[in-house]
Amino acid sequence: MEHSFWHSKWNKNEIGFHEPEGNALLVKYSHVLLNVKSDTAESEALVNESASSEKTQKRIFVPLCGKTKDIAWLLSKGCEVVGAELSEIAITQLFEDLNLTPTIESSPKGKVYSASHITIFVGDIFKLTHEDIGEVTGVYDRAALVALPDGLRERYAEHMVSLTRCAPQLLITFDYQQSELQGPPFCVSQSMVENMYKEHYAISLLERSDLEGGLKKKVKADNLVFTLS
């Protein structure tokens, strides 16, 4: 997708991808990022304890983050969050929603918005390097890989490998008949994920479930949830 496509979406507030309540699959599978087994009712308590204790401080990278509510959720669990997003409108709104006043710095790669426990790079993710973002303990990819068309997706996957030095990922994609809908979001099936990431990660499919109401309320689709470790 051209950058102008996304800038125009944010300018016109056409952000159907934004989930006002955050993503339930992140909550369900948060142990992947927070390293806590979470099959029991005790898991939420363990997650809270684990992520906020200093010894287990998690630093989670959220690529193509938009103004996702999932960032607030990760922060509430004691994680530090690093994000990358093209749109400054999105990031201004993100900090407003978080009720945080950012420090804003300019760099040749774009602006950097930061506050306690959160750093967001505003600009093209492909310009960032591992040195820019620093060490991260995990990656949360929701509506990032699927936002990119064929070709760019493969480039993104390779870039993520070097950017995060293969940090474990919780990856959520949609699987549907691509001919039935023009993306984004694009169909990213299990075999596509395997082809893009199998050289670098052990991949496991945690869930395939029906996307309630269908994609854009028109097309039957499955949610796929993967761990890459």
Ligand SMILES: C[S@@+](CC[C@H](N)C(=O)[O-])C[C@H]1O[C@@H](n2cnc3c(N)ncnc32)[C@H](O)[C@@H]1O
């Ligand atoms: C489908 S939205 C998903 C946003 C967020 N992950 C969520 O779940 O709400 C994709 C986002 O990626 C951003 N984006 C697209 N291309 C980008 C790029 N090359 N670098 C950084 N951000 C990009 C867009 O501005 C848009 O906000």
